[in-house]
Amino acid sequence: MAISLRDKLKAADAPMQTPGVCKKRGLTITDTVFPLDQFKYLSYINTETMRIMDKVRLPEDIHPERILYLDTETTGLSTGAGTVAFLVGAGFITPAGFTVRQYLMGDYCDELDLLRQISTLMNKFDMLVTFNGSSFDLPLLSVRLTMNRLQTDILEIPHMDLLHIARHTISA
Secondary structure, eight states, X not given: OOOOHHHHHHHHHSOOOOOTTOOOOOEEEEEEEEOGGGOTTGGGOSHHHHXXXXXXXXXXXXXXXXXXXXXXXXXXXXXXXXXXXXXXXXXXXXXXXXXXXXXXXXXGGGXXXXXXXXXXXXXXXXXXXXXXXXXXXXXXXXXXXXXXXXXXXXXXXXXXXHHHHHHHHHHO
């Protein structure tokens, strides 16, 4: 029996079902704080320096505490549907120091929680810095957010990919 378009659309709007083999183990979130005096070059992070490094669309004035550094560890090297970010590392400045926060999935069904946490964190910052993020991390997160029916607009904040700057510096 053929399924009607109306039934297909209803199914698409239905809540996602967790596979029976997946056991929700929970998301582990770990913070490690490093004293700011360990980062002697922190004072060089400003709007002018960042504009010289890369021609990205930047907020009017960059404040180091409004920059999020992000990296993903994944189950594969593609950005396709089968690759999942099981560990996401984020770094940012707080009054206590430079915080490295790690989000670790216990199982595949914890992905939605991980993505929601990352989305909430990213909404607190004006700029994103990655290494190879424009070619890998952000496309991967975009696919995973879409597959989990979450908004992808958090990925539209100004983004600086240090890989491209490093390659440009090496070839210059």
